[in-house]
Amino acid sequence: MGRRRRRAAAAGALPEAIAALSRALPAGPSPETFRRAKFDRPEAAPALWQLLFRVLSPLQTDRASASLAPEAQARWVKCALLSQGYPRRGLAQLPEDGSGGSRELLLALSWLLAREPLLERLLAQTRVRLGDEMPVCECEALASPGLPGPQVEIDCPVDVRHLQWLMGKLRFRWRNLMASQQEQCALLGKIHLYTRGCHSDRSLGHLSVAETELLRDPEGGQQLLRRLQSENTRLEAALEWHRRELVFWQWMDTVLDACPPEASQPAFLPSLRGCGAAELELVARELQALHEELRAAGEARRAAWAARVGDLGPEWNAAQRAAQEAVGRELAALRQAWEQSGGLVQPHGPHRLVRTEAGVPGGPGLRAAEVIGALKSREACLEETLHQLQAQCRQQLARLAGALPGLIWIPPPRR
Amino acid sequence: MSIITVQLGQCGNQIGFEVFDTLFSDSHCPQGLCSKRENEAYQASCKERFFSEEENGVPIARAVLVDMEPKVINQTLSKAAQSGRWKYGQHSCFCQKQGSGNNWAYGYSVHGPRHEESIMDLIQKEVEKCDSLSGFFIIMSMAGGTGSGLGAFITQNLQDQYSNFLKMNHIIWPYGTGEVIVQNYNSILTLSHLYRSSDALLVHENDAVHKICAKLLNIKQISFSDINQVLAHQLGSVFQPTYSEEGSSRYRRNPLGDLMENLVPHPEFKMLGVRNIPQMSEHSLAYSTFTWAGLLKHLRQMLISNAKMEEGIDWQVRPPLPGLPTRGKMSLNKELHFNTSIANTVVLRGKDVHSADLGGFKDPALYTSWLEPGEALSVWRTQRAFSKYEKSAALVSNSQFLVQPLDMIVGKAWNMFASKAYIHQYTKFGIEEEDFLDSFTLLEQVVASYRNL
Numbered sequence: 001m002g003r004r005r006r007r008a009a010a011a012g013a014l015p016e017a018i019a020a021l022s023r024a025l026p027a028g029p030s031p032e033t034f035r036r037a038k039f040d041r042p043e044a045a046p047a048l049w050q051l052l053f054r055v056l057s058p059l060q061t062d063r064a065s066a067s068l069a070p071e072a073q074a075r076w077v078k079c080a081l082l083s084q085g086y087p088r089r090g091l092a093q094l095p096e097d098g099s100g101g102s103r104e105l106l107l108a109l110s111w112l113l114a115r116e117p118l119l120e121r122l123l124a125q126t127r128v129r130l131g132d133e134m135p136v137c138e139c140e141a142l143a144s145p146g147l148p149g150p151q152v153e154i155d156c157p158v159d160v161r162h163l164q165w166l167m168g169k170l171r172f173r174w175r176n177l178m179a180s181q182q183e184q185c186a187l188l189g190k191i192h193l194y195t196r197g198c199h200s201d202r203s204l205g206h207l208s209v210a211e212t213e214l215l216r217d218p219e220g221g222q223q224l225l226r227r228l229q230s231e232n233t234r235l236e237a238a239l240e241w242h243r244r245e246l247v248f249w250q251w252m253d254t255v256l257d258a259c260p261p262e263a264s265q266p267a268f269l270p271s272l273r274g275c276g277a278a279e280l281e282l283v284a285r286e287l288q289a290l291h292e293e294l295r296a297a298g299e300a301r302r303a304a305w306a307a308r309v310g311d312l313g314p315e316w317n318a319a320q321r322a323a324q325e326a327v328g329r330e331l332a333a334l335r336q337a338w339e340q341s342g343g344l345v346q347p348h349g350p351h352r353l354v355r356t357e358a359g360v361p362g363g364p365g366l367r368a369a370e371v372i373g374a375l376k377s378r379e380a381c382l383e384e385t386l387h388q389l390q391a392q393c394r395q396q397l398a399r400l401a402g403a404l405p406g407l408i409w410i411p412p413p414r415r
Numbered sequence: 416m417s418i419i420t421v422q423l424g425q426c427g428n429q430i431g432f433e434v435f436d437t438l439f440s441d442s443h444c445p446q447g448l449c450s451k452r453e454n455e456a457y458q459a460s461c462k463e464r465f466f467s468e469e470e471n472g473v474p475i476a477r478a479v480l481v482d483m484e485p486k487v488i489n490q491t492l493s494k495a496a497q498s499g500r501w502k503y504g505q506h507s508c509f510c511q512k513q514g515s516g517n518n519w520a521y522g523y524s525v526h527g528p529r530h531e532e533s534i535m536d537l538i539q540k541e542v543e544k545c546d547s548l549s550g551f552f553i554i555m556s557m558a559g560g561t562g563s564g565l566g567a568f569i570t571q572n573l574q575d576q577y578s579n580f581l582k583m584n585h586i587i588w589p590y591g592t593g594e595v596i597v598q599n600y601n602s603i604l605t606l607s608h609l610y611r612s613s614d615a616l617l618v619h620e621n622d623a624v625h626k627i628c629a630k631l632l633n634i635k636q637i638s639f640s641d642i643n644q645v646l647a648h649q650l651g652s653v654f655q656p657t658y659s660e661e662g663s664s665r666y667r668r669n670p671l672g673d674l675m676e677n678l679v680p681h682p683e684f685k686m687l688g689v690r691n692i693p694q695m696s697e698h699s700l701a702y703s704t705f706t707w708a709g710l711l712k713h714l715r716q717m718l719i720s721n722a723k724m725e726e727g728i729d730w731q732v733r734p735p736l737p738g739l740p741t742r743g744k745m746s747l748n749k750e751l752h753f754n755t756s757i758a759n760t761v762v763l764r765g766k767d768v769h770s771a772d773l774g775g776f777k778d779p780a781l782y783t784s785w786l787e788p789g790e791a792l793s794v795w796r797t798q799r800a801f802s803k804y805e806k807s808a809a810l811v812s813n814s815q816f817l818v819q820p821l822d823m824i825v826g827k828a829w830n831m832f833a834s835k836a837y838i839h840q841y842t843k844f845g846i847e848e849e850d851f852l853d854s855f856t857l858l859e860q861v862v863a864s865y866r867n868l
Binding site for chain 1: 416546547548549579580581669672675676679680681682683783784785786790
């Protein structure tokens with residue numbers, strides 16, 4: 001009696017656990033989809049591709065990325081998983097039209113769930129924001145790969161003027177973005193100033209944009225309520241999932257048992273599309289030959305160099321010492337910079353913007369001036385690097401131009 | 416987003432006044448041929464760009480007036496005040512007692528540094544009045560002393576202090592038969608300096624506008640005011656509000672930014688010209704009707720045959736046939752004076768604007784080989800009629816239209832420079848021969864770049 005009840009309870013526990021997971025995920029598919037995926041049924045694949053795309057998107061799925069064709073979404077999912085070190089090669093070989101491979105996709109999803117606090121990250125991403133927030137670093141956006149750009153045929157020759165044109169366009173867009181950001185800051189400042197003393201929370205003192213909007217438009221309050229309710233539901237589902245997830249992982253073990261084992265291969269080999277095995281062999285042999293040639297040439301050079309250095313004597317020694325000293329200085333500077341930045345905890349993630357009276361000691365939060373200071377020093381570092389690289393490019397250009405007698409080199413107008 | 420206009424010298428101040436007056440009267444014109452609500456949105460958009468509000472409700476132009484002589488500024492201020500509809504800010508002008516005597520070097524090297532702080536302060540105050548600033552529109556002559564010399568100096572300062580904001584210089588090309596002996600020197604110095612510090616150079620040629628006054632408007636005694644009204648009309652037809660995208664009924668927020676992104680991303684190609692159609696006296700307008708197809712056919716031919724107005728268009732000029740080798744195409748172009756474009760923005764205003772077909776402007780033969788028509792052409796529309804014209808079209812184009820006049824000015828200046836004529840007038844104020852040589856090099860490069868499209 002007792003055993004049968006336990007088994008029935010266990011049988012019921014799995015769908016409930018999966019249902020909780022689905023509710024916690026954005027647009028999570030039904031438990032039935034998961035069951036079908038265990039048996040690698042093709043009809044479960046499209047929903048799982050889409051779910052993976054949503055889960056892996058760097059930002060909240062916006063209009064532009066949602067309108068991507070399913071094939072493009074699938075390609076992107078493959079790239080994103082590859083860049084995160086997903087080990088199974090079965091995924092890379094799946095058809096991109098969504099016609100199959102649901103079990104592989106289920107495995108990939110579970111891998112993501114097991115590897116990082118995925119639910120927490122997604123919930124934080126879609127959280128209802130009442131305050132005016134601003135990220136103090138861009139590390140997350142920088143760490144995740146962007147959406148795929150349009151494919152460009154590089155077989156035909158490219159006119160450099162076209163590239164300059166595109167570069168200029170990018171520069172204008174960037175300036176446009178800066179102007180928009182400044183406008184937003186100016187307007188935020190106005191709202192914060194005009195609503196001073198309106199907030200029930202003394203430590204905030206003023207209203208945020210969302211709160212001001214609520215005052216102006218009570219209908220928006222209903223909407224906000226609905227959004228908060230749905231967020232609550234997702235949070236509850238996430239809690240329930242954590243209570244029940246053990247049974248899911250036991251079930252996943254059976255899924256893993258059901259799939260044929262992959263021959264273990266330590267390194268990932270990019271697939272050479274359109275190249276036959278014979279061609280590949282040819283390339284490999286050529287490579288080998290080149291390698292040999294390079295080694296022989298390198299040894300000869302090294303020997304010649306050593307002989308020449310021997311002749312140079314004290315001059316060479318001085319130059320070598322100077323170079324070593326320069327390297328040592330740079331290393332010390334780098335080490336110092338590293339230690340300095342290591343001592344401070346870098347500000348991170350989104351922060352609520354709060355305006356405080358001048359002279360009033362702030363709460364536990366970050367001070368804007370400090371963040372600006374940190375950003376400025378980072379900017380200075382980047383600019384220095386940029387200038388170095390530009391100087392290198394200029395030298396290289398000058399060298400190239402110098403190699404062509406009779407050619408006058410006119411640097412382009414400053415922009 | 417707002418645009419701050421900087422009016423420099425006699426020419427800049429006179430044109431600036433006409434521009435603001437045109438913008439204001441158009442946005443308050445009852446004959447907009449659209450709904451009241453749409454008209455209000457149009458007005459609000461125009462106002463945000465070019466005017467700020469004072470307490471008593473009279474809009475104030477977002478402008479800074481600079482001249483080294485008080486006469487023109489005083490006239491401009493009082494004309495605006497007399498209109499009673501809009502005015503200039505009380506503390507928005509800067510003037511001195513003594514001009515630059517048509518010497519570019521004096522404007523650039525003497526007036527510039529001497530009054531830099533006061534002028535930049537005025538601009539700073541104007542910037543602070545804007546919730547959101549898009550950039551600067553700097554009106555000046557090309558060949559004089561104050562407008563061009565000081566203008567080049569101020570533009571450079573704006574580039575240093577407001578590098579993220581856009582700068583468009585509206586420059587007036589002198590008459591070919593100008594009276595100032597050193598106008599070619601002044602011109603090459605202006606152009607080369609602006610090429611380094613400005614984002615776009617919108618050029619109006621006095622000769623072309625003069626012809627429009629004579630031929631299209633039938634004016635007998637053409638005054639500067641007539642000419643400036645034509646300029647203002649053309650600028651208004653570009654910068655008045657248009658819908659932000661096809662099918663939208665919201666107005667574009669950042670016309671300056673969009674225009675530059677469409678037309679001048681390449682740092683070597685910054686010269687813009689404006690054409691518009693129809694342009695006629697108010698009297699003839701009452702007896703005329705237009706179709707979009709007819710207007711656009713003319714406008715296209717004006718573009719490819721490099722005509723500045725609809726009268727006297729050379730209809731023989733045809734786009735080069737595809738498939739011809741480039742060299743053949745070039746010589747053929749030269750023969751037929753075909754004007755190759757880099758990029759065009761067509762602005763359409765008025766009735767049934769959505770039915771206008773731009774197919775003729777999407778022909779790849781119109782453009783340089785390294786840009787697709789899709790990248791090179793942008794179209795702005797609004798149903799709201801402009802300045803009593805039921806239908807009107809304007810074209811801002813980055814094309815070869817200035818190659819010839821530019822080459823001519825550079826050539827004339829070079830001839831004078833070779834005989835060292837009047838150079839001491841410039842070296843006296845710190846513009847050295849080296850600076851001249853730099854200017855020649857840069858502009859010859861520009862001419863060559865445009866020629867080799």
